[in-house]
Structure formats: C-alpha cells, structure tokens
Amino acid sequence: xxxxxxxxxxxxxxxxxxxxxxxxxxxxxxxxxxxxxxxxxxxxxxxxxxxxxxxxxxxxxxxxxxxxxxxxxxxxxxxxxxxxxxxxxxxxxxxxxxxxxxxxxxxxxxxxxxxxxxxxxxxxxxxxxxxxxxxxxxxxxxxxxxxxxxxxxxxxxxxxxxxxxxxxxxxxxxxxxxxxxxxxxxxxxxxxxxxxxxxxxxxxxxxxxxxxxxxxxxxxxxxxxxxxxxxxxxxxxxxxxxxxxxxxxxxxxxxxxxxxxxxxxxxxxxxxxxxxxxxxxxxxxxxxxxxxxxxxxxxxxxxxxxxxxxxxxxxxxxxxxxxxxxxxxxxxxxxxxxxxxxxxxxxxxxxxxxxxxxxxxxxxxxxxxxxxxxxxxxxxxxxxxxxxxxxxxxxxxxxxxxxxxxxxxxxxxxxxxxxxxxxxxxxxxxxxxxxxxxxxxxxxxxxxxxxxxxxxxxxxxxxxxxxxxxxxxxxxxxxxxxxxxxxxxxxxxxxxxxxxxxxxxxxxxx
Numbered sequence: 001x002x003x004x005x006x007x008x009x010x011x012x013x014x015x016x017x018x019x020x021x022x023x024x025x026x027x028x029x030x031x032x033x034x035x036x037x038x039x040x041x042x043x044x045x046x047x048x049x050x051x052x053x054x055x056x057x058x059x060x061x062x063x064x065x066x067x068x069x070x071x072x073x074x075x076x077x078x079x080x081x082x083x084x085x086x087x088x089x090x091x092x093x094x095x096x097x098x099x100x101x102x103x104x105x106x107x108x109x110x111x112x113x114x115x116x117x118x119x120x121x122x123x124x125x126x127x128x129x130x131x132x133x134x135x136x137x138x139x140x141x142x143x144x145x146x147x148x149x150x151x152x153x154x155x156x157x158x159x160x161x162x163x164x165x166x167x168x169x170x171x172x173x174x175x176x177x178x179x180x181x182x183x184x185x186x187x188x189x190x191x192x193x194x195x196x197x198x199x200x201x202x203x204x205x206x207x208x209x210x211x212x213x214x215x216x217x218x219x220x221x222x223x224x225x226x227x228x229x230x231x232x233x234x235x236x237x238x239x240x241x242x243x244x245x246x247x248x249x250x251x252x253x254x255x256x257x258x259x260x261x262x263x264x265x266x267x268x269x270x271x272x273x274x275x276x277x278x279x280x281x282x283x284x285x286x287x288x289x290x291x292x293x294x295x296x297x298x299x300x301x302x303x304x305x306x307x308x309x310x311x312x313x314x315x316x317x318x319x320x321x322x323x324x325x326x327x328x329x330x331x332x333x334x335x336x337x338x339x340x341x342x343x344x345x346x347x348x349x350x351x352x353x354x355x356x357x358x359x360x361x362x363x364x365x366x367x368x369x370x371x372x373x374x375x376x377x378x379x380x381x382x383x384x385x386x387x388x389x390x391x392x393x394x395x396x397x398x399x400x401x402x403x404x405x406x407x408x409x410x411x412x413x414x415x416x417x418x419x420x421x422x423x424x425x426x427x428x429x430x431x432x433x434x435x436x437x438x439x440x441x442x443x444x445x446x447x448x449x450x451x452x453x454x455x456x457x458x459x460x461x462x463x464x465x466x467x468x469x470x471x472x473x474x475x476x477x478x479x480x481x482x483x484x485x486x487x488x489x490x491x492x493x494x495x496x497x498x499x500x501x502x503x504x505x506x507x508x509x510x
Contacts, residue, residue: 028269028384032143032414037067040137042084042115042219049114052142053080056188059147059179059265062087063414064112067139070439072411073110076209079221080186085142086113086221090209091435091449093125093486098440099478101486103498106131107247109211112140115219121211121227125472126493128249128364133223143414147179147265156184156259158238165236168203168264169196172309175270175301175381178205180234181263191234192328193310195337203236203264204337208330211247228253229363231330235338238262243330243340250343250364250491270301270381278375280354287352290380291317294431297387297418297508300324302350304378312350313450315431321462322380323351327450331360331369344369347452350378351463359466366491371466387418387508395424395502397480402507404442404479410509411437411444419446419477420506427461432477444507445478452490471496477505 035055036047056062056078064087065072075087092108095101104124111119118138122131151171152163172178178191191205210230216222233241240260244253273293274285294300294315302324303309312324326348331341343363350356356376360369390410391402411417417434434446453470457463469489473496476484483503487496 036142040116055144060144063143065141073436077189084114098438098445119222121223125488151266152264171266176266179265274380293382299383301381317429391507415509422504
C-alpha cells in the first residue's frame with residue numbers, strides 16, 4: 001500500500017517536475033502531523049509531549065498554531081527543557097489587523113513553551129528600544145515533519161560516531177535542507193546557509209535568528225531583559241562560533257567558541273532544475289522547467305560557486321529570468337569560514353543571467369562595507385514535495401479558482417504556505433513564503449518580513465540592483481487581493497512609507 005501511495009504521489013509530481021525527475025524516498029511526501037495539543041496550563045489535550053520531544057531531538061521540522069485564533073507561524077529554533085519544548089518564533093511585525101501593519105512598526109518576538117507560557121518581547125524596527133514585554137498563556141497545536149537522514153554524528157571532540165562528511169557534502173551540494181541537533185543542550189535549528197570548504201574537509205552551517213534567553217523556571221525559557229542576537233556558525237569539527245549583537249544597533253556583545261556533540265540531519269527531497277555557467281549559459285536542466293516549478297509553488301535552493309547552499313528569502317521572475325534574493329547571511333572571516341566578520345550583513349541577488357549582485361552593510365546601522373556585480377555559476381534546485389494550488393484570487397478579491405476554505409483547512413493542518421503575486425501592469429511575478437498566517441472569518445493574511453528594497457538594473461530588463469539607500473519592507477498579502485506594505489530604513493527607525501496595493505494571488509500549500 002505504501003509503495004502504491006509513493007507511486008501515486010510521484011505521478012502527481014511528474015505533472016510539474018517532469019524533465020529529469022527522479023523519484024525520491026516516500027518520506028518526501030510526509031504530511032505535517034499534529035503531534036500534540038497543549039492547553040493554557042501545559043496539559044496535553046491531544047497527542048503526546050513525549051512524542052513531540054522525541055521528534056525534536058530526531059531533527060523534525062516544527063510549526064506551531066495558537067489554537068484559539070488559528071494563527072500559524074514558522075519557528076526559528078527549538079529548545080527542550082525537561083518535559084517541555086520551547087520555540088522562538090521571531091518573524092512578526094506589529095499589526096493593526098489581520099491584513100494591515102501598525103504605523104509605528106516593532107518586532108514582535110515570541111518564546112512559546114508547551115507549558116502554555118508565551119514570553120513576548122517587542123523592539124522597534126531599526127533601534128534598540130523596547131516597545132514592551134508581556135507574558136500570555138496559550139493553547140498550542142504542535143505540528144512536526146521528520147527529517148530523512150542523519151548524514152553525520154559527532155562527539156564534542158571531533159570524532160565521528162556515525163555517518164561521514166562525504167555524505168553530508170554530497171547532500172549539501174544537492175540542495176538538501178540541513179538541520180543540526182545538539183542533544184546535550186536539547187537544541188535544534190535549521191541552517192540558513194551551508195558552506196563547504198575549498199578542500200572539502202569542513203562543512204559550516206550558519207544560523208542567524210536566535211535571541212538571548214534565560215531559564216524562567218523548570219518548564220519555561222524567556223527572553224533576557226537586555227536581549228541580543230546570537231549569530232552562530234556550526235562546523236563539522238564540532239566547534240560553534242557565536243557572535244553577539246544588540247537588537248537593532250551595531251553594538252557588539254562579544255564572541256565565543258563552543259564545543260558540542262552535533263548531529264547533522266539532511267533532507268534530500270530536491271532535484272536539479274537548472275544549471276548555468278558564469279556567463280549565464282545553460283549547462284544542464286531547463287530554465288523553463290525551473291520557472292514552471294517555482295510558479296507551481298515549489299521551494300528553491302541555490303548552490304553557487306560550488307561551495308555554498310542557501311534558500312532565497314524572495315524570488316522574482318522578470319521577463320523569463322529568475323532572481324533569487326538572499327538576506328539571511330552574516331559575513332564570515334575570509335581566512336576562516338568558521339569565524340564571523342565584524343557584524344556585517346552579506347546580502348546577495350543571483351539571477352539566471354549569471355549575474356550576482358552583493359551588498360555588505362553593518363548589522364544595525366547603515367554603513368556600507370562594499371557593493372559588487374560579478375558573474376557566477378550556479379545550480380538551481382527545486383523541492384520535490386507535492387505543492388497544491390488551493391486558491392486563486394483576483395486583484396479585486398474575487399475567487400478565480402479554488403476556495404478560501406481549502407486554504408484555511410490546510411493552515412489548520414499546519415501546512416507551509418507559498419504564494420505568487422501578480423500586480424497589474426508590472427512585468428514581474430513575485431513569489432514568497434508566509435512567515436506567519438492569520439485567519440479572519442473566511443479570509444487569510446500572510447505576512448512576509450524578509451525583503452530589502454531593490455531597483456531595476458540600468459538598461460537591463462531582467463536584473464536588479466540594491467537601492468542606494470535601501471529599506472526593509474514587510475508585506476501582508478490577503479485573500480481579498482490586498483497587499484499591505486510597511487517600509488523602514490536599514491539601520492535606523494525611519495519610516496519610509498506605509499501603503500497598500502492590489503494583486504492577483506495564487507496560493508499553494510504542502
């Protein structure tokens with residue numbers, strides 16, 4: 001029966017992933033599983049906390065939903081504390097309603113524990129000024145999806161317990177997701193980017209979204225009062241390099257190096273869609289295939305320079321070419337890829353024309369450390385999981401196909417949600433993944449917080465360049481066709497405008 005189901009799902013995938021498709025493990029078609037529901041006092045009303053903890057320590061992906069409101073969010077890291085699981089859900093900007101931001105934007109950081117306790121810290125965008133703290137008790141639904149494979153397991157002394165680095169490198173170079181688990185600390189986090197050393201003796205994964213915490217009691221973590229970011233590089237020699245910076249300002253809180261036992265989990269549900277050389281010439285695969293898969297909701301990974309793998313934060317398709325926008329990397333020391341540079345964002349745009357555009361700017365302040373445009377070879381991978389289009393709304397909010405109820409049903413089942421935006425009169429299609437999702441009646445608002453302003457390359461109908469004075473922009477796209485946008489200067493609490501427009505939106509769930 002399982003073999004039949006795998007074949008059936010494989011045939012569905014062939015509808016989009018038909019050129020060069022190779023069947024993956026059936027686990028690539030695993031659905032999200034509601035593993036536990038905990039109430040406001042931490043009691044289990046459905047499922048099992050034990051199963052939740054075991055899943056986390058075995059590298060599972062995790063999503064949470066506030067049971068009373070249906071608010072579903074991604075999580076950026078996971079911590080086990082005794083008999084509870086606590087997660088940081090950091091991708092939220094203050095809202096006036098399900099489909100509109102507040103005028104004076106602040107980050108809304110959540111630390112959610114299966115004890116029922118949620119610690120909330122608020123910081124104004126672009127400055128180290130608190131907008132308040134609070135604690136609330138929530139009933140939470142916990143959704144998990146297993147990772148496939150332990151590619152490498154190490155002790156804290158750099159000896160290998162199982163697996164080997166060659167397998168890990170092969171998975172990285174094939175676009176795999178990579179998650180590390182440190183059982184000693186009960187900690188799990190997915191890598192935002194992964195780099196292989198030139199001599200292929202070392203792999204370094206980077207995680208950039210963790211806020212300093214303290215133990216509140218035996219069941220709960222909470223954010224520290226004087227909070228700061230942790231940027232971490234996890235290396236296959238069992239070292240973890242950490243760099244600490246105040247939230248919203250370029251003030252270092254120090255650096256440290258740790259030694260931990262680490263398990264490296266990979267998920268190889270990925271397929272090479274397109275490869276080009278440094279001049280943008282096709283090497284293998286198909287640009288049309290790549291575009292089709294992205295437009296059908298599939299996730300994207302880029303392996304560039306044969307050494308670095310990263311999932312873009314934004315994707316645009318303009319006049320037939322794909323541009324990937326990468327905003328989740330902190331610069332590394334050029335002589336030592338395990339160590340950080342001095343708190344510098346390393347932002348990149350890579351286009352299927354073969355052009356890479358970079359901007360390096362100090363974290364927490366707008367001081368540029370360099371811009372460049374160069375040619376680069378890249379491999380473009382798409383995930384082979386099944387994504388289903390459940391709704392298309394027009395730019396005026398009328399339903400073209402599908403139903404809002406199907407989208408809401410998928411959200412209530414823990415699904416990731418991706419969506420494609422088409423603005424009237426524009427030559428660009430934008431593709432985003434929801435960082436969080438709010439339900440209001442029969443409508444949905446999807447928030448995306450990982451975007452930086454760009455402009456068209458002069459005399460070029462395909463590529464983009466970073467703006468001269470860039471700003472972060474946050475969007476909420478709703479099933480009414482409304483797209484609300486809030487803009488804030490990079491490195492400063494300066495409002496660059498709050499507006500809304502209308503777009504045709506295609507909604508995909510997995």
